[in-house]
Amino acid sequence: MEPRARSRLPVTAAAALLALTAACTGGTVQGRPGASGLRDPYFPKAGNGGYQVEHYALDLGYDPAGGRLHGTAVITARAEQGLSSFNLDLSGLRVEGVKVQGAGARFNRTGNELTVRPAEELKKGEVFRTEIAYGGKPKALADPDGSEEGWITTGDGAVGVGEPVGSMTWFPGNHHPSDKATYDITLTVPHGYQAVSNGELRSRTDTGDGRTAFAWHSPEPMASYLATAAVGRYEVTTGRTASGVALYTAVEPEEADRSAGPLARLPEMVEWGSGRFGPYPFGTAGAIVLPAGTLAYALETQTKPVYSGAPDSEELVLHELAHQWFGNSVSPESWKDMWLNEGFATYAEWLWAEDQGEHTAQERFDAFLEGDTSVDGRAAADWDAFPPAAPPGPEDISGSPVYYRGAMVLHRIRQEVGDEKFFDLLRGWAVDHRHGNAGTAGFTAYAERRTGHDLKKVWDVWLYGKARPR
Structure with missing residues (x-):
């Protein structure tokens, strides 16, 4: 059966009807x-x-x-x-x-x-x-x-x-x-x-x-x-960083002892991030430590990341703090741009470890390529399952490639342009897009403009490529 034809008013009749409606309502029809x-x-x-x-x-x-x-x-x-x-x-x-x-x-x-x-x-x-x-x-x-x-x-x-x-x-x-x-x-x-x-x-x-x-x-x-x-019945601690950023932590009492170590370096991390990525984008920093088992993840809630039980490492605290620049201040245009949050925060972990005299970012990068869990225990994860800029579906926007292959995209840029231009790029991205939104296309254009390098191969192979990069 063919669809029935719909009758239509001639254009002039439709215009007359619109004008009549506008006259009856006292003006032009504008609200929708x-x-x-x-x-x-x-x-x-x-x-x-x-x-x-x-x-x-x-x-x-x-x-x-x-x-x-x-x-x-x-x-x-x-x-x-x-x-x-x-x-x-x-x-x-x-x-x-x-x-x-x-x-x-x-x-x-x-x-x-x-x-x-x-x-x-x-x-x-x-x-x-x-x-x-x-x-x-x-x-x-x-x-x-x-x-x-x-x-x-x-x-x-x-x-x-x-x-x-x-x-x-x-x-x-x-x-x-x-x-x-x-x-x-x-x-x-x-x-x-x-x-x-x-x-x-x-x-x-x-x-x-x-x-x-x-x-x-x-x-x-x-x-x-x-x-x-x-x-909750939290234990609250307040303070300030060396540069004057206010600190506020609220910790479930049963998690206080286990939280003390990982959170102790938070003031230092705020100062370190300000040096790497530009001024800390908010007036306050801190943490909320929930009873263990409340959530299956930590979350970078603005100014006070939420942890389900005591954070299990300094790197987790650094990761959630890095989101204050990448994800919170510079927020994604859509959920397809999650690698701009998680890839950047993961690479911040690598930079923090590098600056602490631990494994370098290059060693982490190589570990993922080679599946060497002695350098990074996460290296055997399915980091290459899909391109970070194109997760297959909504269930994948927090998948391993978004984090780890996203970080590897950044390291490939660093390899291509050198440290001076790369760190200028990281800082410039955070400062120039402060308190705004940005997407993947905006980042790739910005990176090439800021560094003066053609990075098409990085995008084609590492950011969008479906095959395992080599």
């Missing part, structure tokens, strides 16, 4: 719905179109005993088109009410999409404020690779972690790394608990009802997957 996803190569429904968020103000109350979260999210955004409606990503929680520009707005839920219809259409360029009241028992999500993310309960508290899309389990937003914003996160918890988030602790206030409100401020832009909220 914002897209319900950004068509990311691996997570097409992540994020939303039609606007960019400028600031999140989250006021959250959490009850560890009952596992309930109550929140108000005030989102300040700028319309990139006329908007008759727009979407926010939110998983599971109940929405109690929505206001846009102070007026009640209609809304509906479909899956993880919260569609908001303002009382009046938003104009292109308009800065608008959306207030969402919500609550419930937040839950974890299963990643394509089988790990858990989102809101995860611990023995005496909880933690919110969001790579790649888990942040939508505890606050509504535009949850794609291409939309970065500043944050204020206030966490109110029962007395005896600590509540830790990104940035600096602005205040700690007794609310008079047996609870304490912790107000955290992040003045630098942050991708939502890097936001965190951790509630």
Whole structure:
């Protein structure tokens, strides 16, 4: 059966109808719905179109005993088109009410999409404020690779972690790394608990009802997957690096002794990274050490990486710290660009070891080529399974090639251009793209321009090539 032909108005009739509609509504027809996803190569429904968020103000109350979260999210955004409606990503929680520009707005839920219809259409360029009241028992999500993310309960508290899309389990937003914003996160918890988030602790206030409100401020832009909220009975330590970067570590008491060694050199690492990659991009640094077994991974949450139990090595602490430059300050344009996060942080490990008089980056590179686990115990991993710039699917964006072959791409650049130009490239990339987003095509063009070298063979063989490089 052939498809039925559809009747169409002549062009002149359609134009007349449009003009009549505009006349009846008092002006030109301009507002249209914002897209319900950004068509990311691996997570097409992540994020939303039609606007960019400028600031999140989250006021959250959490009850560890009952596992309930109550929140108000005030989102300040700028319309990139006329908007008759727009979407926010939110998983599971109940929405109690929505206001846009102070007026009640209609809304509906479909899956993880919260569609908001303002009382009046938003104009292109308009800065608008959306207030969402919500609550419930937040839950974890299963990643394509089988790990858990989102809101995860611990023995005496909880933690919110969001790579790649888990942040939508505890606050509504535009949850794609291409939309970065500043944050204020206030966490109110029962007395005896600590509540830790990104940035600096602005205040700690007794609310008079047996609870304490912790107000955290992040003045630098942050991708939502890097936001965190951790509630527990942590031991807190504060300090400063030699250059004045504030330090804040929150450690599960049972993990304190095992954490002491790996975290002891964090101040030194911040200074070392500033020398290698340019000024530390944030006002604070630190760590959150969760009860062992909470997660199957560590995560570079902005300014305070999260560890599941005590970090097992200095190199792990260095890796998560390096992400503050590569991944957090310079964030990926899409999830296909993950090697710009993980390859760079892995190579930072190699550089740190090299500068400590341990194995050189060349020795690490050779170890992976030869499968020599005596130099690096990870060398036998399937680092060559796929090109780092083209993971086969969403379950592979944290696969071994993204980390180790990604680091090897950087070492091949170093071999081609020499140390002086290579380290100028690393520093320039971090400084010139500070607090922004960048993709793989942008990096390859930047690398050739900055070094003055044709690196096509490196890209073809190491970055994009499907065969095992030799």
